[in-house]
Amino acid sequence: MYGPASAPGMRTRNVSILKYLFKPKKPSNAEIWQPEDEEEEGELGEGxxxxxxxxxxxxxxxxxxxxxxxxxxxxxxxxxxxxxxxxxxxxxxxxxxxxxxxxxxxxxxxxxxxxxxxxxxxxxxxxxxxxxxxxxxxxxxxxGSLSALVSLASVSDKGASVVARAMLNLVANKELAVAVCRTAGALETVAGLVLKGHMSTKEDAAHVLHIVISQGKDNAVMVANTENALQALKSAARADNCTDEARLWSISALQGLSRCSKLRISLLRSKIIEDVCVPLLSQQDTAGAWQEAIQTLAVITAANLTGWCEDTVLVNHREEVAKLVHVMAMALTSREFGSYKFKNSQVLLALWSLSPNDSFKSELVKAKLLELCIDMIALAESPETSGPHKGMNLHMLLEMVYHFMFLEAGAAKFKELQGKTILESIARRADPLARKLARGALWQMGYRDVCPQQEAGNHLFVSFSKEDEGRVRQLVRALNSKGLSTILSGERMQADGKKNGKKESHLYAMSRCISSVSAVLVCISESYNISAACRTEAQYAEEVGATVIPLLLDDSKPAKHLANIASLLDCIDATDPSSLDLVVMEITEELKLQGKATGDGQGQAWNGFNGGPPTMAMTNLRGDKATADEEEEPRDQSHAHVTIPDAVSSPWSAYDSSFMRGAQMDDSLQS
CATH class of the missing domain: 1.25.40 (Serine Threonine Protein Phosphatase 5, Tetratricopeptide repeat)
Incomplete structure (x- = not known):
């Protein structure tokens, strides 16, 4: 076969660089292949x-x-x-x-x-x-330089080849990929080369679209909205007269588009499943350096689009679905599968989409997905958020475990793997979503009486408007004198409230604090009623079911959006600064009535688990809410990496993980 696999950094196409294509990336200039030894230098020319x-x-x-x-x-x-x-x-x-x-x-x-x-x-x-x-x-x-470059594609076949190679070298830079997308006619030209270019040109053009899509969801949307782009990728992915490399980059580009929730409906309407995934999965001949990777990318694409549906086409390809567990293990250990090195986030999103589907749960459990989930949870808990472990999302992993606990064999297997200890440790966290998922999984496993209770706390979250800070500070001093500690709106709860050396966001700090305190004091005033930030805090307290104690700081009535948590009759009158002792006494009595912990140890600890199974309202798997598809990572990572409290020993320390050590995979996964 003439021509090498396309790769950023190419000068000419007179030597094959297939063996260099998937070498581990260098720390610097990571997107560009460079020769590493004298022999490779010699292949390029003079060295x-x-x-x-x-x-x-x-x-x-x-x-x-x-x-x-x-x-x-x-x-x-x-x-x-x-x-x-x-x-x-x-x-x-x-x-x-x-x-x-x-x-x-x-x-x-x-x-x-x-x-x-x-x-x-x-x-x-x-x-x-x-x-x-x-x-x-x-x-x-x-x-005008990029426009002039694009226009050369129509001059001759050689011009088209030069344009594809130049574009491939340019889009390896993320900022320049955006510039190329915004150049009039650039994406249309590249799509045309995928559709009608010669073999080597088709490879390079398909690779350009693959890289552009992987650089961000905005780029992906622009590619999907480009005339003939989807048609070109569909045609190249299933065409018999294309090289395996061109087919690989085309299906990989379609897989990248399927990760973007904004595009899933349009992709389904374009019949990506029927026209591309089904034909690729139905091919009997799996020979070839890339064929196995191409079929796996087709499975991932179909899973991203319809994995949760009972009538998904993947029900006829259960073996390929089960193989995703092995592909995930290879991705975690930075090893190639079918001559292609998959990213963690690519496979994890597909497995997450498949986890609610009862049709695949048994096969995935037999393929040792739960064992691998324990490894991935450990990686998500790791303070490292980059490198080979990038893309591990704790919430997605916990939701997968939660769905598998509905399968009797899945619950039994997770008990055998000491999964109960892991879930109990996570159920003690301040992160409300992680706690909710862990408790839901424990409930499905049958541990309904041992779900960990939230530790009794003396903290009160004080929600107030900045204009009332002077009055609120006086109230806080009075509360502290009675042994009640407070967390003021806008402050970090703990000195360790940082991620990777950076302060956490205000919204995350708010959610973590409100979810872990005994009660929320809502200090209502004229300025509080019109404050957007205060409204957010009050609404979040209502959504998570926190105990709310409303206080009136002036003659204003509670705004309409506070009606469910702060009726006028329930408000404690705090308008007189000289009667703060009475206000503190009323707050203390209210905490006792609610069964909350008080400063002098009275009252009972609040059991955050209310005796019933938690509801799972995390996201709509059909794509109504965006997942973290864009940096090659699924969902917002702001809550994902939570360190284990010092008082809790690592629950997976006893698990002997061959995957995490980078050892050889279990032979049973090879089938």
Whole structure:
């Protein structure tokens, strides 16, 4: 087969770089492949070093006057000579060449020269931006350069090939991917190359769309809204006359689109399942370096779109669904599956979408998904949120476990794996959603009397308007003198309320505090009634069922949006600053009536688990709420990584995890 697999950083397509395509990414310049040893350097050409720049720069400078010549033939010839000179330059050489001003001159020829000059200039530019970020930014800052580059696709087949290669080198940079998307006609041109280009051009163009989609959901939406883009990807993904690489990048691009909740309905209407996933899954011949990865991507795409539906097409491909557990294990250990290295978030979202479907629960449990869930929960609990473990979301994992507890074999297996201890530790957390899911799973496992109670707390959350801060501070001092500790609105509950060295957001701090206190004091005043932030705090307290004690700081009546938690008759009169002792006494009596802990130890601990199974209202799996599809990570991660309290030993410390150690997979997963 002619031509290598496409990869950012390509200069020419006269050598095969299949074996380099999925090497572990380097810490720096991670999106660009670079040779790593002498043999690989030799395949690229001369294996130049930084010292060779002194030889190339004079030759480049010598040709700049020719590039500026009014003779179009002479300028085209000079541009072609620069192509030859830059075919094997190093990153440092490219950077030095970019500082000579040659890119600006080449861009001018590309915009106004003859067809031959434009092609040669574009070819030279594609070489110079292959591995040099500064040259990429320099090119995109030249007005009209991207439009001129795009227009070359219609000049000739060679022009189309050069455009696809240059685009591939540019979109490896996230900011430049956005710039390409916003260039008029760029995505339409790339989609046209996927649909009608030659083999190597088709590969590069499909890879461009794959990278653009993976750079963010906004890019994905622009690709999906591009005329003929979906049709081009569908055609290439299932076409027999395409190379395996072109099919791989096409189905991978469709899988990236399926991760975006905004696009799922339009993808279903475009018949992605019927036209692409079903034909790929029905293929009997699984030979080929990429075929196994292509079929797995088809399974993930179908799972993202219809995994929870009883009539999903995947019911006829249960073995492929069960294989996702092994693919997840390979992703966690940064190993290839079917010559393709999957990301954690890619597979996790598919498994999460499948978990509510009773049709697959038995197969997934037999494939040891629950064992792997324990590993993934441990990774989500880890303070590391980057690197190979990126994409682990605690809430998604707990929801998966919750759904599997409805299966008798699943509940029995999780008990055997000491899952009860894990869930009990999580059920003590301040994070309301994690706590709710853990308690729901415990309930389904049959542990209805041992669900952990929330520890008795003496904290009161004080919700107030900033204009009333002086009055509220006096009240807080009076409460503290009686042994009641307080958390003021806008303050962090604890000194360790940080994530990765950064302060947590106000909304997260509010939700964590309100979920962990004995009661919420709502300090109503004229300014409180019209404050948007105060309204948010009051509504959240109502939603989570927190005990609310309303106080009146002035003659204002509670606003209408407070009617469910603060009727006028229930409010404690705190308008007189001289009677704060009486106000504190009434607050204490109210806490006793509600069965809450008080400062002197009276009252009973609040059992946050109210004796009935928690309701699971986390999200609509059909995509009504967006999941964290965009950075290649599902859902908001702000609550996901919660450290284990010091008082609780790690519940999974006794679990011998071959997956986490990076050892060989269980042989039973290979089938």
């Amino acid at each position: 130049r070093t930084g010292s060779m720049a002194s030889e190339i720069l004079p030759e480049i400078l010598e040709r700049i006057p020719k590039l500026k010549s009014q003779d179009v033939g002479e300028s085209a010839e000079a541009a072609q000579e620069i192509v030859s000179l830059t075919n094997s330059t190093s990153n440092e050489e490219d950077k030095l060449i970019g500082k000579t001003g040659v890119i600006e001159v080449l861009a001018q020829i590309m915009m106004k020269g003859s067809d031959a000059g434009r092609l040669s200039s574009a070819n030279a530019i594609a070489n110079l931006v292959a591995n040099c970020e500064s040259n990429k930014i320099l090119l995109c800052n030249i007005p």
